[in-house]
Amino acid sequence: MRDGFLMTRRGFLRTAGLTIMMTSAGGALSFLELHKQFLRPPGALPEQDFLARCLKCQKCLAVCPTSVIMPLSLSESIRGLGTPALNYKNGFCNLCLKCIEVCPTGALKSLRPEQVSIGVARIDPANCVAWNWMGCTVCAAQCPLNAISLDDGKRPVVDAEKCNGCGICEMSCPSTSLRAYNKQSQGKGVVVTPLKSGV
Amino acid sequence: MKFKPKIQWLRQLIILSLLGVVVYGASSKEAWGTICDICPIGLLGVSVAGKVLLPQAMVLIGLEVAAVVVLGKFFCSWVCPTALFLRNNKPQVTTEQQASTAKTSLSSNVGILGAALLSTLLVGFPIFCLICPIGLVFVFIFAVYKLFSIYQPGWELIVVPVVLTLELLFFKSWCRSYCAVGAFMSIISRLFRFGPSPMIQGKTCLADQGCRVCKTNCPEQLDLHKDSSSATADCTLCLECYEKCPTKAVRIGLGKSPKTHLCNTSINDNSRRSSNE
Numbered sequence: 001m002r003d004g005f006l007m008t009r010r011g012f013l014r015t016a017g018l019t020i021m022m023t024s025a026g027g028a029l030s031f032l033e034l035h036k037q038f039l040r041p042p043g044a045l046p047e048q049d050f051l052a053r054c055l056k057c058q059k060c061l062a063v064c065p066t067s068v069i070m071p072l073s074l075s076e077s078i079r080g081l082g083t084p085a086l087n088y089k090n091g092f093c094n095l096c097l098k099c100i101e102v103c104p105t106g107a108l109k110s111l112r113p114e115q116v117s118i119g120v121a122r123i124d125p126a127n128c129v130a131w132n133w134m135g136c137t138v139c140a141a142q143c144p145l146n147a148i149s150l151d152d153g154k155r156p157v158v159d160a161e162k163c164n165g166c167g168i169c170e171m172s173c174p175s176t177s178l179r180a181y182n183k184q185s186q187g188k189g190v191v192v193t194p195l196k197s198g199v
Numbered sequence: 200m201k202f203k204p205k206i207q208w209l210r211q212l213i214i215l216s217l218l219g220v221v222v223y224g225a226s227s228k229e230a231w232g233t234i235c236d237i238c239p240i241g242l243l244g245v246s247v248a249g250k251v252l253l254p255q256a257m258v259l260i261g262l263e264v265a266a267v268v269v270l271g272k273f274f275c276s277w278v279c280p281t282a283l284f285l286r287n288n289k290p291q292v293t294t295e296q297q298a299s300t301a302k303t304s305l306s307s308n309v310g311i312l313g314a315a316l317l318s319t320l321l322v323g324f325p326i327f328c329l330i331c332p333i334g335l336v337f338v339f340i341f342a343v344y345k346l347f348s349i350y351q352p353g354w355e356l357i358v359v360p361v362v363l364t365l366e367l368l369f370f371k372s373w374c375r376s377y378c379a380v381g382a383f384m385s386i387i388s389r390l391f392r393f394g395p396s397p398m399i400q401g402k403t404c405l406a407d408q409g410c411r412v413c414k415t416n417c418p419e420q421l422d423l424h425k426d427s428s429s430a431t432a433d434c435t436l437c438l439e440c441y442e443k444c445p446t447k448a449v450r451i452g453l454g455k456s457p458k459t460h461l462c463n464t465s466i467n468d469n470s471r472r473s474s475n476e
Contacts (some may be wrong), residue, residue, distance in 0.1 A: 026322030027260030052248035057236030073353030
């Protein structure tokens with residue numbers, strides 16, 4: 001009886017076709033995007049495990065008081081479309097760790113604030129006002145962990161061991177405002193980058 | 200013409216309200232999230248991809264199984280965001296052949312669910328979520344949120360609506376043929392279904408005079424006159440048959456249609472196609 005138990009031939013082809021297409025598309029995406037790293041919320045599992053567990057439920061995004069968690073766009077990742085990543089344009093991570101509390105699948109593992117390691121700040125000498133010209137000390141002054149110090153020429157240097165990637169430096173860097181009209185220098189002088197801790 | 204509210208409006212209002220609640224939650228820092236955090240396919244997918252057993256997820260899935268046992272595939276008509284565009288079709292008369300190829304079976308549903316989970320296991324992340332229209336609707340909503348909060352537009356603002364249109368219009372039978380969430384619910388409602396269902400009340404039914412209104416208005420093309428439990432396994436409780444029956448012969452009740460009613464012939468017979476409505 002068609003209306004009951006057995007699959008029709010069309011149904012079988014549909015199922016097989018769907019499996020093959022999803023597996024090959026997913027496999028291709030995994031291969032192409034294998035080494036992509038993003039600034040994940042605090043407590044995130046290593047990237048491959050994180051992507052296995054993330055439901056894209058946006059609970060972490062919803063609860064974040066500083067609104068730094070944003071969904072990844074298509075141009076940033078196809079495999080990770082909609083998964084949460086930190087964006088320090090208008091905010092920084094205040095280590096409230098509410099995101100970890102609300103994650104339903106354990107993609108974000110519980111840890112203490114001092115264990116948080118979102119990424120590491122890197123000075124971009126081409127954009128940094130102090131490195132490229134002189135005088136700016138904003139990031140060094142803002143860093144709550146004193147992870148940025150000024151060298152002999154009063155230029156900021158990041159101590160990677162101390163930095164937890166909170167993003168206050170990136171958010172407060174005035175380079176994009178001061179140099180808004182400078183085509184050669186359009187980015188921030190300090191950018192938090194993901195840790196290359198392997199896959 | 201008297202103003203007559205349609206059940207369709209109520210369904211769409213409820214779904215829009217749900218989307219509004221999601222958006223409100225995100226903008227007011229409430230950890231409500233989208234409905235993806237309770238999706239059985241998502242939860243099974245991350246269990247498989249992450250090779251982990253999540254006790255809370257299993258409890259949630261158990262509750263959802265119970266909800267389907269009682270209310271069938273009500274999700275499809277009352278919660279699923281795609282119901283804003285689908286399930287509101289104009290009545291259509293299909294031929295016997297079209298109707299039978301459109302039917303699902305237990306194995307085809309298991310097949311779809313298996314396809315989603317097997318491919319997830321092989322690729323290491325919940326791949327179905329990337330093509331799921333429900334997931335894509337929420338990706339779009341949050342891409343708009345991202346656009347308005349940090350002024351960063353993404354290509355998904357264009358690509359997602361295009362993909363959704365292709366999936367829902369081009370693959371007209373997405374819900375029946377490809378949706379893993381629907382397949383999950385169909386498997387349950389085929390095996391265990393104890394709860395309200397539409398049925399023919401009795402004497403006022405005009406099926407033996409050629410009336411096919413309940414069937415042609417049903418988005419699932421179900422035939423309430425068939426005396427088999429799987430006849431209404433795919434019922435989404437949209438209540439269109441209840442609303443549209445010209446003699447109010449359809450009621451939503453428990454158990455099966457009273458034996459005294461069942462028409463002598465099931466209404467698949469083409470030669471007695473309805474001439475009215």
